[in-house]
Amino acid sequence: MTRRASKNLTYISYFSLGVIISIGEAIASAVVNAQTTVNNEAITGVTQVNLFQAIVLGFVQGMTEFIPISSTAHLKAVPVFLGWGDPGVAFSAVIQLGSIAAVLWYFWSDLSQITMGMLKAVSKSNYESQDFWLAVGIAVGTIPIVIGGLAIKIFVPDYDNSPLRSMTSIAIASIVMAVLLALSEKIGRHKRDFKDLTAKDGILMGLAQALAIVPGVSRSGSTMTAGLFINLERATAARFSFLLGIPAITLAGLVELKGALEIGLDGSGVAPLIAGIISSAVFSYLAIAWLIKFLQRRSTWVFVWYRLGFGVFILCAILFGWIS
Numbered sequence: 001m002t003r004r005a006s007k008n009l010t011y012i013s014y015f016s017l018g019v020i021i022s023i024g025e026a027i028a029s030a031v032v033n034a035q036t037t038v039n040n041e042a043i044t045g046v047t048q049v050n051l052f053q054a055i056v057l058g059f060v061q062g063m064t065e066f067i068p069i070s071s072t073a074h075l076k077a078v079p080v081f082l083g084w085g086d087p088g089v090a091f092s093a094v095i096q097l098g099s100i101a102a103v104l105w106y107f108w109s110d111l112s113q114i115t116m117g118m119l120k121a122v123s124k125s126n127y128e129s130q131d132f133w134l135a136v137g138i139a140v141g142t143i144p145i146v147i148g149g150l151a152i153k154i155f156v157p158d159y160d161n162s163p164l165r166s167m168t169s170i171a172i173a174s175i176v177m178a179v180l181l182a183l184s185e186k187i188g189r190h191k192r193d194f195k196d197l198t199a200k201d202g203i204l205m206g207l208a209q210a211l212a213i214v215p216g217v218s219r220s221g222s223t224m225t226a227g228l229f230i231n232l233e234r235a236t237a238a239r240f241s242f243l244l245g246i247p248a249i250t251l252a253g254l255v256e257l258k259g260a261l262e263i264g265l266d267g268s269g270v271a272p273l274i275a276g277i278i279s280s281a282v283f284s285y286l287a288i289a290w291l292i293k294f295l296q297r298r299s300t301w302v303f304v305w306y307r308l309g310f311g312v313f314i315l316c317a318i319l320f321g322w323i324s
Contacts, residue, residue, distance in 0.1 A: 049087050053079070054272035057087060058095055058279025063287050065099040065249075065280075066242055068181065068221030068303050069310065073170045076215055077314060080167065080323055088160050093256035094273055096249050098280025103242050106288050110243065114138075130195065137202020142247040144210035145219075149252060152213060165215050167314055167323060173216030174311035181221065182304045184228035194236045204230060205244055219245055221307070224300070234295040242288060 049057065060078050064071040075092045079085060104111065117131025126132070156162050163169060208226035212219035220241050227237025317323045 048085070049091055049272045049276070051272050051275050053084055054095075054276035055279045057091070058098060058276040059283050061092070061095050061276070061280040062099060062102070062283025065096065065284055066103070066220050066238075066288050067291055068218050068224050068300065069307055070170075070174060070216050070218035070221060072212075072215040073174060073218070073310070076165060076170060077167065086160065086165075090256045090259065091273070091276070093252045095276035095280045097253040097257065098277040099284040100246060100250050100253060101281045102284035102288060103246060106285060107243060130197070133199040134197055134202065137197070137199035138244055138247065140199065141202035141206020141209065141244050144207050145212065145248045146251060148210045148213045167318060169214070170216035171311040171314035171318070173214050174307045174314070177217055177221050177225065178304050178307035178311065181225045181228075181300055181307070184225045185299055185301060185304070188228040189231045190228060190233050192232050192236065194239060197236070197240060201227070201230060201232070201240070202244060205240065209244060209248060216311075219248070221303070228300070234300060235292055238291055238295050
């Protein structure tokens with residue numbers, strides 16, 4: 001590889017990271033501006049949740065964030081069916097920080113290896129390093145969902161009440177993703193393992209991750225489905241999906257937490273948030289450990305049928321008036 005090409009690759013990696021940071025700052029600014037013009041409904045989603053409900057919702061978040069069945073859909077559907085109402089985007093995003101703590105804890109050795117490997121590769125201009133390209137893939141793969149999140153914040157300030165977050169939309173998205181996951185099981189060869197990952201895989205799975213802006217799609221579900229389509233082993237697709245999700249989930253959680261703190265939380269709002277985050281962290285860790293072992297021996301068909309049943313059940317509930 002020529003010296004000029006090496007310099008270009010270095011610029012690409014730095015540019016990618018710079019774009020993510022810039023977009024993240026833009027999102028934070030957009031959130032603050034939007035929240036100053038929106039009514040108090042933006043924060044009622046945080047303060048209306050009591051301690052018990054927060055622990056239950058943390059359990060729901062933790063058990064569904066990394067399993068390909070959509071945590072956002074379940075955080076909307078479960079409290080609605082229990083009669084608690086929608087906890088809102090803000091609360092749902094903030095308790096995702098517990099899931100981030102869990103995935104950092106579980107994959108700390110992988111993250112350390114990729115980070116140190118990337119820094120070593122850059123310092124030695126060794127751009128053939130897999131760690132370097134994995135880091136680039138994760139960085140560039142994060143951009144689509146960050147841009148999508150920014151667009152939502154700017155153009156849909158009342159996102160909590162938008163049609164995209166309706167129960168009907170969640171049901172349809174769940175059914176569609178069930179079909180796509182089934183196709184990925186049928187079509188994919190599932191032979192490539194973690195050492196075969198490239199930056200291209202990160203970009204393709206990152207594009208799929210952007211679909212998770214729509215509740216019911218599932219961030220882990222869309223990325224794992226994409227991974228199976230590009231012939232990754234099931235456990236490898238799940239493992240890389242978790243690593244790819246770290247920047248996106250962290251940005252979303254920190255932005256919503258920043259907005260909530262700037263608006264102001266009373267004592268009744270802080271305790272449920274903390275309880276929800278802790279509950280989410282514990283159950284997220286358990287879910288990650290279980291899913292990795294499960295996919296080493298089994299296929300994803302159980303999730304296909306679950307998602308299909310989940311979507312059909314919601315549509316029936318709407319049809320028969322069980323929920324509005």
